[in-house]
Amino acid sequence: MLQGLEQLSSDLILGLSDACRADPNPNKVNLTVGIYMNEAGVCPVFEAVQLAQRAIVDEEVTKAYLSAAGDAQFNTGIQRLTLGADSIALADGRVSSIQTPGGCGGLRIGAEIIQAASPGARVWISDPTWPVHIPLLGSVGLQLQSYRYYDPASHGVNFDGMVEDLKNARAGDVVLLHGCCHNPCGADLSLAQWAIVADMLEQQGLTPFVDIAYQGLGDGLEEDAAGLRLLISRLPEVIVAASCSKNIGLYRERTGATIFVCRDEANASAILTQAQAAARRVYSMPPAHGALVAGRVLTDDNLGVIWRTELSAMCQRINGLRTNLRRALETTCGQDFAFIEREKGMFSFLGLSAAQAVRLRKEFGVYMLDSSRINVAGINARNIDYVAQSVSEVL
Numbered sequence: 001m002l003q004g005l006e007q008l009s010s011d012l013i014l015g016l017s018d019a020c021r022a023d024p025n026p027n028k029v030n031l032t033v034g035i036y037m038n039e040a041g042v043c044p045v046f047e048a049v050q051l052a053q054r055a056i057v058d059e060e061v062t063k064a065y066l067s068a069a070g071d072a073q074f075n076t077g078i079q080r081l082t083l084g085a086d087s088i089a090l091a092d093g094r095v096s097s098i099q100t101p102g103g104c105g106g107l108r109i110g111a112e113i114i115q116a117a118s119p120g121a122r123v124w125i126s127d128p129t130w131p132v133h134i135p136l137l138g139s140v141g142l143q144l145q146s147y148r149y150y151d152p153a154s155h156g157v158n159f160d161g162m163v164e165d166l167k168n169a170r171a172g173d174v175v176l177l178h179g180c181c182h183n184p185c186g187a188d189l190s191l192a193q194w195a196i197v198a199d200m201l202e203q204q205g206l207t208p209f210v211d212i213a214y215q216g217l218g219d220g221l222e223e224d225a226a227g228l229r230l231l232i233s234r235l236p237e238v239i240v241a242a243s244c245s246k247n248i249g250l251y252r253e254r255t256g257a258t259i260f261v262c263r264d265e266a267n268a269s270a271i272l273t274q275a276q277a278a279a280r281r282v283y284s285m286p287p288a289h290g291a292l293v294a295g296r297v298l299t300d301d302n303l304g305v306i307w308r309t310e311l312s313a314m315c316q317r318i319n320g321l322r323t324n325l326r327r328a329l330e331t332t333c334g335q336d337f338a339f340i341e342r343e344k345g346m347f348s349f350l351g352l353s354a355a356q357a358v359r360l361r362k363e364f365g366v367y368m369l370d371s372s373r374i375n376v377a378g379i380n381a382r383n384i385d386y387v388a389q390s391v392s393e394v395l
């Protein structure tokens with residue numbers, strides 16, 4: 001039976017990272033994978049996480065299973081973080097959530113629930129989007145449609161194209177939106193554009209599914225959730241996939257959630273049972289450690305202050321890197337790179353061709369995706385001039 005299955009090519013992003021690891025070039029720079037790296041080129045463990053972990057290890061008395069919905073303290077924390085502690089939907093009791101293995105698990109459980117509610121529903125995804133959205137949503141049987149999102153010429157959102165394409169969505173369709181720090185392009189909707197999207201969703205009977213994996217890494221925790229919160233204030237139903245991989249640095253601990261904002265309390269409770277059943281058939285119950293840590297960080301005042309300070313420093317550093325990279329590229333290439341500073345979060349397209357991206361890897365050991373998506377957080381004071389010089393060589 002197994003012999004009929006072919007060898008698959010390696011995951012595009014992870015494959016490039018492996019290639020970078022094997023590259024003997026002493027100047028190599030890995031700008032491929034979406035992990036935050038500090039000035040030392042290390043993806044650090046937050047101090048708040050270290051403190052929470054120590055307390056958990058000291059206090060832990062059992063390794064018994066969590067429930068399929070996960071840790072209650074974590075669910076409370078992630079709901080407040082994402083929706084806002086003063087959320088009216090939360091006060092109305094029409095929100096439920098399930099702890100998932102990372103944001104990917106959050107997307108998958110959201111997809112399972114959409115498929116259960118409306119088998120074969122159409123889900124509109126941005127062009128471009130994070131490639132993993134396609135198998136995560138498509139493999140449950142949802143039909144994927146794409147809407148224009150990024151305009152390479154202006155290095156910004158093609159909002160007219162987005163609106164025009166979403167006019168073709170029918171009542172009952174779902175629209176997948178990146179809550180902030182769009183992956184891969186870094187170009188986000190303005191609040192005024194979110195309001196126009198909310199009007200369209202409302203008028204056309206569409207349900208938003210918001211993937212928020214970078215809250216706190218764009219402009220700040222509250223600012224980055226403003227578009228999502230605007231949708232929640234306007235629409236009766238919103239599905240959210242949240243991740244703690246980047247903003248609490250829990251990548252390998254697989255910590256995320258699916259949050260359902262429902263029409264009323266009874267429906268929120270019903271959807272929770274559906275989400276638990278979906279979890280049970282896919283992976284049974286989520287891993288505990290990351291959520292126990294995140295639950296403490298998100299609900300303990302002292303840990304919360306430490307975490308918010310660390311996250312804010314991370315966010316400021318990314319934005320500082322954007323300014324420095326823009327300057328370095330403009331100096332070496334004599335071209336306008338102002339868009340790098342306008343974009344948010346970890347990613348930007350440099351606007352290079354695939355051939356130029358390949359040359360950068362082969363000749364200079366500067367690794368970025370063929371689309372020229374870079375992880376800005378992979379830049380540091382030691383490699384910035386080399387990256388800028390290498391880009392200027394291929395341009």
Ligand SMILES: Cc1ncc(COP(=O)(O)O)c(C=O)c1O
Binds near residue numbers: 034102103104178183
């Ligand atoms: C847009 C987007 N959504 C969701 C995720 C999910 O992240 P994780 O499953 O690691 O929490 C990522 C991770 O890179 C992402 O970029």
